Amino acid sequence: MNDESDHPRQPGRRQFLTTAALAAAATAVGSAPGAQAAKAPGDKTGHAAAAAGGDAEPFWGTHQGGIATRQQGHVYFASFDVVAENRDQVIALLRAWTDAAARLAQGQTAAALTEDPAGEPLDSGEALGLPPRRLTLTFGFGPGLFIKDNVDRYGLAQHRPEALIDLPRFNGDQLVAERTGGDLCVQACADDPQVAFHAVRQLARLAYPAAKMRWAQTGFLAGFGNKETPRNLMGFKDGTMNVAVDDPAALEQFVWVGEEGGWMKHGSYMVARPIRIALEHWDRMKLAFQEQVVGRHKLSGAPLGGQHEKDDLNLDANDADGNPLIPENAHARLGAPASNDGAQILRRGYSYDNGLSFVAERWPPWRQGMEFDAGLMFFCYQRDPRTGFVKVFDKMSKFDMMNQFVTHIGGGLFACPAGAAEGGYIGQALFESA
């Protein structure tokens, strides 16, 4: 986690500012949102980010970044309500976001800075001097972009994908409006939290007045440079059986939308859900019970009955009393492909921690007080949520022993379209659909 050793002299925002940015400032300053920003330097492959050095992730490409990208250390997720007056404003917003995102992914400012003292800075500046830190920006479209209160605001209702369902109410859901829904979303991931925050801040500003922020949640991933599976706040390794992002066949099968998707081809569906964990409650459970809940050993991550983390789940093994070694309502069993007709999703969750919140209702007076407002900011990506998250989570929501400790408090489903080719914009195929 040391910039000096990792990136001794990386060309980043600083170099850009002292050369290209300032030279370009005269033309770019004052350009309206929606206008093309000054073109970022790029090579012929359409992967301009390569020019920004070793810790930049490509922005332009077949797929959006932040999905099959090796998971970064931090996320800033933001959901927006679109209030644009017409379709052209929505397109202008997506163009402005795309242009800014391509620059930000290279470690540049969202727009060229001004040195004109009377100019309004078009970038807030807190990422100046920082390298790209593998920033990815993943954009998604909520159902409300297509139709809202039965109104087809932007002529998109006919193009709403069948897969972009209204998520059903799951057993135990306690979704609060101020953490739920949104017509657009941005998942900003980076290895520096300030880089992720900076990016969303610039996008939120570019959105004005066509869209405004609705809710946001940050998250972090422990020891994200390690090869080992990271642990969640329950103390267990999380992601052992995840779809591998370096397995193109699995990605094609489970994550990327295929020909069936029309304009969503090469895209993916994101489910985002803040899941609060009652950490104080969990911490008082005995080790054996925690392991029964998860279906795995805490220290090694091995499935119950196994020795090593990567051992197969043996869902048929019984103990001496004839009970399943991995309980029928254990989290790992309920989530396993074998329990869900082979369904798999690409999980990309982050721990979150919003400090403390006051908890009164459910406790007697002597227990009332402050609790951690913390848990898992769950993200998953899939080719179709009906055969992905909904398939896997429906049973979990009813039977998972873990439900004693976790509460889904918000979230949404978003259609994340394909990546953009240089000069294009995210969502172009939707707006150009016949």
Added chain:
Amino acid sequence: MNDESDHPRQPGRRQFLTTAALAAAATAVGSAPGAQAAKAPGDKTGHAAAAAGGDAEPFWGTHQGGIATRQQGHVYFASFDVVAENRDQVIALLRAWTDAAARLAQGQTAAALTEDPAGEPLDSGEALGLPPRRLTLTFGFGPGLFIKDNVDRYGLAQHRPEALIDLPRFNGDQLVAERTGGDLCVQACADDPQVAFHAVRQLARLAYPAAKMRWAQTGFLAGFGNKETPRNLMGFKDGTMNVAVDDPAALEQFVWVGEEGGWMKHGSYMVARPIRIALEHWDRMKLAFQEQVVGRHKLSGAPLGGQHEKDDLNLDANDADGNPLIPENAHARLGAPASNDGAQILRRGYSYDNGLSFVAERWPPWRQGMEFDAGLMFFCYQRDPRTGFVKVFDKMSKFDMMNQFVTHIGGGLFACPAGAAEGGYIGQALFESA
């Protein structure tokens, strides 16, 4: 920011768990809070942390860590109300915290883990496998530990330092109770947010039932491995004129309490203040105005009228109209030692970001909506707050142009005692005062 490159084979929690921890488990499991935990391996210098590898900060020593320690990337600050029934319970809590802190700083679990399935895990486990990540834990005592509602609960009132004042109400303060005060505090800093969170979580658990959490705030430092001065969320370099942590003479003069402090000798006073920044408002200000507010250039960090970040503030220079180049109410002028009879404080702030919050009251309906709940989690350390923070901030609170954009919404003053010698506990000198 890559654990692999920085710490290829660092002995961390994992090694400990597979060797020492499990061997020690039999004796340590079930030990009551307050009992001495199994001794951590250490050398003869009293700096046991050295044994844990290159990214461990020493815990035992003359001074507490987290003050003159090179600033880490993340903070988790937690404040506690003490509800212990008697003095012995307070001492037992401080012993338990000290023992756990010494272990955690080495990348160990707070207490040895159990492999007994019927045992309750004495550590929640989410930092297993992670190296120490330079974790420091800095403990402080608020006024309420000494006297609360005029009651001398623990026989400490006579030892309350004169310097541990009740902070005055400053112009513009909008402190809310749920982010203010506390009888004890812990500042956990580390280069991995999960390591910092994990540490506070264990300490909060050990505190039960003698103390309970009152408020908490996380924070992050951009590009913390860089040599360059980090930028705050206003986009300006922050800390250019700070006390240098590698200047022992400056630390002795401005930070560490001397003989005058009695039991507080070698300690320091911490002011903690969450300061919300109206980022959307700030972002709409012209560059020149932003620079007038700060008194420095945004890109270079140089003082107005200067060329380089480290140039001296020239507080006497005037422009052609005879006005000061650095305005009389600029932040940098008001904070400069020359404006405060030479007063200096060691700032150790972190940017914070709590997602969004709804802002309605102060705007017309068309502007109502969600704003960033973000800003600066300000920390400073000083030998005496009366000649430190209070001296510097009193004038700022009245005249600083920056007050248009920032609001102090909480905080506290805490007496952070000296470090502990191995086998002792934090605050021992206070409790053993005649």
